[in-house]
Amino acid sequence: AQPVIIDCDPGHDDALALLLAAGDSRVRLLGVTTVAGNQTLDKTTRNALRILALAGIAGVPVAAGSDRPLVGELTVAEDIHGSSGLDGPDLDGPVGEVAGVHAVELMRRLIAGSAEPVTLIATGPLTNVALLLRTHPEVVPGLNRIVFMGGSTERGNTTPYGEFNIVTDPEAADIVLRSGLPTTMIGLNVTHLALATTEVIAEFRGMGTRLGTICAELMTFFASAYRREFGFEHPPVHDPIAVAAVLDPSIVRTVPAAVAVELNGTHTRGATVVDLHHRTGATPNADVAVGLDVDAFWRLLMAAVRRCAAG
Ligand code: BDR
Numbered sequence: 001a002q003p004v005i006i007d008c009d010p011g012h013d014d015a016l017a018l019l020l021a022a023g024d025s026r027v028r029l030l031g032v033t034t035v036a037g038n039q040t041l042d043k044t045t046r047n048a049l050r051i052l053a054l055a056g057i058a059g060v061p062v063a064a065g066s067d068r069p070l071v072g073e074l075t076v077a078e079d080i081h082g083s084s085g086l087d088g089p090d091l092d093g094p095v096g097e098v099a100g101v102h103a104v105e106l107m108r109r110l111i112a113g114s115a116e117p118v119t120l121i122a123t124g125p126l127t128n129v130a131l132l133l134r135t136h137p138e139v140v141p142g143l144n145r146i147v148f149m150g151g152s153t154e155r156g157n158t159t160p161y162g163e164f165n166i167v168t169d170p171e172a173a174d175i176v177l178r179s180g181l182p183t184t185m186i187g188l189n190v191t192h193l194a195l196a197t198t199e200v201i202a203e204f205r206g207m208g209t210r211l212g213t214i215c216a217e218l219m220t221f222f223a224s225a226y227r228r229e230f231g232f233e234h235p236p237v238h239d240p241i242a243v244a245a246v247l248d249p250s251i252v253r254t255v256p257a258a259v260a261v262e263l264n265g266t267h268t269r270g271a272t273v274v275d276l277h278h279r280t281g282a283t284p285n286a287d288v289a290v291g292l293d294v295d296a297f298w299r300l301l302m303a304a305v306r307r308c309a310a311g
């Protein structure tokens with residue numbers, strides 16, 4: 001199984017990303033690190049612990065990382081994820097302990113200790129990942145690739161051209177994209193194809209397990225937020241697509257392209273400028289997702305959630 005670390009800010013769709021990784025034996029989840037984004041760091045960390053506990057995942061360390069972007073202030077996505085960051089279900093119950101080291105240090109140790117190169121899957125702002133690359137460049141040979149949910153080849157969701165994870169920490173995204181490491185960008189142009197429809201929610205509920213019910217309740221809250229904020233009929237589940245791309249590359253079609261992060265635009269700070277048609281002559285620095293096998297994605301996700309619930 002491929003060793004992976006998930007850096008996340010749960011977050012309704014981050015929760016599904018964790019379950020997908022935990023429930024599929026093609027990856028081995030070495031650790032989970034958290035970042036401020038959808039909610040403050042204390043909340044995203046608690047939420048990561050809650051999801052792992054609900055899924056019955058023991059022995060995967062969770063470490064808290066950056067509580068703010070590299071530059072500027074944090075603006076959380078309370079409108080989409082609620083005041084807890086995982087509003088909807090009742091998630092009470094015992095949770096594990098957070099590791100006594102910073103996320104960046106946990107990532108360093110896990111990468112150093114892994115016999116095989118590690119794939120880093122980032123589903124929140126890229127603050128921790130950028131700090132890791134800047135403070136511990138010696139980890140680079142131990143990394144296989146960075147797969148991140150963020151950006152878009154099209155328009156944004158937080159500003160007209162900026163997607164939330166990149167807008168939250170554009171400097172961090174810039175560092176990652178200019179690191180020279182292989183990267184895969186899972187942007188809104190594909191994540192908006194994976195919608196938690198009424199049938200998806202019914203399938204979660206129909207599992208007849210506490211975890212299935214919680215997924216249904218999470219998606220019901222997420223749906224009402226997306227309906228209110230964006231007028232979407234069904235909410236897009238962004239983050240698990242990044243995990244799916246690692247589990248089965250045939251599910252996500254990518255093309256190599258040069259991706260730059262707009263750091264200074266008057267109206268477009270945080271936009272990903274994707275040179276899909278090779279107009280600039282810049283060398284591609286990312287495999288950019290341009291297509292998704294939607295049915296195969298949902299089959300993977302449902303199977304993983306069932307496996308987590310079965311223990
Ligand atoms: C991204 O922003 C967050 O709200 C989601 O968890 C996802 O990572 C989508 O723009």
Ligand code: CA
Nearest residue numbers: 011014123124
């Ligand atoms: Ca996220």
